[in-house]
C-alpha cells in the first residue's frame with residue numbers, strides 16, 4: 001500500500017529525515033517509536049503533504065501513485081488520513097459542517113453522490129457512539145473549547161467518519177488518561193481491517209498495549225535504526241533508547 | 255503670501271451652492287433645522303477639508319472625494335423598485351420595524367412602522383422637525399459637534415434622517431431596520447442622513463443601520479448619527495455598510511452615555527471606495543459599559559478607515575473593543591483606536607484589540623492604538639496584530655480532502671467568527687457570513703448545522 005524509499009526531507013533548510021525506507025501492506029499495523037525530536041512528526045507531515053517540509057530525495061508510492069506529486073487534499077481523497085499531534089481549532093464552523101464538507105469532497109473525487117442528510121446523520125450517530133461522544137459535540141465548532149483529550153478523540157472520530165485506507169496517528173495517546181486511551185484505541189481497532197493499514201507514531205509504549213503493532217520501527221535522528229515486532233516496544237519501554245543508538249554504541253566500542 | 259489651501263474650489267462650490275439649495279427648500283427653511291444649517295455654513299467657511307498632513311487623516315486621502323461636486327438631495331427620488339425588490343437588502347428571518355431612506359430621504363411607502371408601542375417614535379427627521387420640533391430640538395446637535403468639514407457639510411445639507419425615540423421603561427421587542435438605498439436617480443448624489451437615537455431611562459432598543467448602494471453611479475454618503483443612552487438603558491446599534499465599491503462613505507457617530515447604560519456598537523464594513531467611520535462614545539457617568547465590535551473586509555482598491563474614540567470621563571466604567579479586518583488585493587485598512595481615561599475616571603477597565611489578516615502581498619493596514627491615561631487606578635490593555643491565514647490550519651483542513659480555496663474560506667469564516675458571534679440577533683449571523691464571501695468573491699462555506 002505504501003512504499004517509502006530513501007526519503008530525505010528538510011525543514012527550514014535543516015535536514016530532518018535522512019534516508020527512510022518503509023513498506024506498509026494492507027492489513028498491517030506499524031508503529032514508529034523514537035525519542036522526542038527524532039523526526040516522527042516530520043515523517044507524518046511529509047506523508048500527508050505539509051508544504052512546510054521539503055522533500056530533497058527519495059520517493060513515496062501510495063496505492064501505486066507517486067504521492068509526492070499530490071496536494072494534501074488529493075492525498076486525503078486517495079485515502080490518506082493524518083490524526084494530528086496538535087489538532088487545530090476552527091471557530092464558527094461546526095464539526096458536522098466540517099465533516100460533511102470533507103466527506104462530500106472525497107466522494108465527489110470518486111464520482112460518488114453526496115451523502116443525504118439522513119445518511120450523514122446516521123453515520124455520525126454511529127461513529128460518535130463508538131467514541132462515547134456527546135451528540136451535542138457535533139454542533140460545536142471544530143475543536144474549540146475541547147480539552148486536549150477531547151481533541152484527540154475528535155481526531156479518531158474524524159478517522160472513523162472518513163474511513164481512509166491508511167491512518168497516520170501522530171502521538172494520539174499524549175494527553176489521554178487511561179479511560180480515554182482505551183476508548184480511542186478501541187475506535188482505531190474498530191477501524192482496522194484487512195483492507196486498510198495503520199501507522200502509529202508514539203514515543204510511549206503504552207498505546208501499543210491497545211493498538212497492537214505487527215512491526216515496530218525505531219526512528220532516531222531521522223533514520224530508522226531498528227525494526228522488530230511488538231516485543232521491541234516492550235524492550236524499549238524497559239531499557240530506553242540508549243542501547244540501540246548507533247552513535248552511543250560507536251562511542252562505547254571506540 | 256498665503257498659499258491657497260488644497261480643495262479650495264470644491265469648498266467654494268459647496269458654499270455657493272447653498273443659495274440655490276436654500277431656495278428649493280421651500281417650507282423646510284422655516285424649521286429650526288435651518289438655523290443649524292446657517293451656523294454650519296459659517297463654520298464650514300472657516301474650516302478646510304482634511305489633508306494627509308493632519309494627524310487624524312494621516313492615512314486617508316479624501317482628494318478623490320473632493321474631485322467631484324456632489325449634489326444634495328431635497329426631495330424623494332423617483333422610486334423604480336418595489337417593496338419586493340427591497341427585500342434583498344434586508345436581514346430576513348425575524349420581525350422588525352422598517353424605515354427606508356432613498357438617497358438619504360425617508361420613503362414612507364417602503365417603510366413599515368405599524369404596531370409601535372405607545373409613545374415610541376420612529377420617523378423622519380424632516381417630518382418631525384415640522385410636526386413635533388419640541389421632541390427633537392433638545393437632542394439634535396446636543397451630543398455631537400463639528401470636528402471637520404465633512405461633519406459641517408452634513409449639517410449644511412442634511413434635510414432628513416432616522417429618528418428613534420424610546421421613552422423611559424420601554425423595551426422595544428422588535429429591532430428597527432433602517433435601510434438606506436443610495437446612488438439611485440442620477441450621478442453625483444450627496445446623501446446626508448442625520449440620525450438620532452434616544453433611549454430613555456431603563457429602555458432597550460436594537461437598531462440596524464444598513465447602508466446599501468444601488469446601480470453603478472458615483473455617489474457620496476456623508477452621515478451623522480447621534481445616540482443618547484439614558485440611565486440603565488441598553489442600545490444595540492448595528493452598522494452594516496454595504497455601499498457600492500466605487501462610492502464614498504463617511505459617517506460620524508457620537509454616543510453619549512449616562513449612568514448604568516450599555517452601548518453595543520457593531521460595525522460591519524463591506525463596500526465603499528473610500529470609507530471613513532468615526533465612532534465616538536462619551537462615558538459621562540458611572541458604571542457604564544461600551545462595546546465596540548468591528549469587522550472590515552476590503553478588496554480591489556478599497557480603503558476603509560475606522561477611527562474609534564472611547565472617552566472615559568467618570569469612574570467605574572468598562573469599555574471593550576475588538577476590531578478585525580480581512581484585506582485582499584490592493585486594499586488598505588486604517589484602524590485608530592483612541593481611549594482617553596480622564597483624571598476622574600478611576601477604576602476604569604478598558605480593553606482594545608485590532609487584528610488584521612492580509613490575503614495578498616499588496617494589501618496594507620495602518621493600525622494605531624492611542625491611549626491617553628490621566629487616572630492612576632485603571633486597567634487598560636490593548637494589542638494589534640497583522641498576519642496571514644495560518645498555514646498549519648490550512649494544512650489541517652486540506653488533509654481532510656477539502657481543497658485549498660475552500661480551506662481558506664473556512665479560515666476566513668473562523669477569523670471573522672469572533673465578531674460575527676457577538677451579534678445578538680442570531681438570524682443576522684449567517685447572512686453576515688454570506689456577505690463576507692460574496693464581498694470577497696470567495697467560495698462560500700455555509701454552516702447549516704449552526705455552530706456554537
Ligand SMILES: Nc1ncnc2c1ncn2[C@@H]1O[C@H](COP(=O)(O)OP(=O)(O)O)[C@@H](O)[C@H]1O
Nearest residue numbers: 011012016035036037038039040041042043052
Ligand atoms: N516546523 C518546523 N520548524 C522548524 N523545525 C522543525 C519544525 N518541525 C520540526 N522541526 C525540527 O525537526 C526535528 C524533528 O521534529 P519532529 O518531527 O517534530 O520530532 P518528533 O515528532 O519525533 O518529536 C526537531 O529538531 C524539530 O525541532
Ligand SMILES: [Mg+2]
Nearest residue numbers: 040041085171
Ligand atoms: Mg512529534
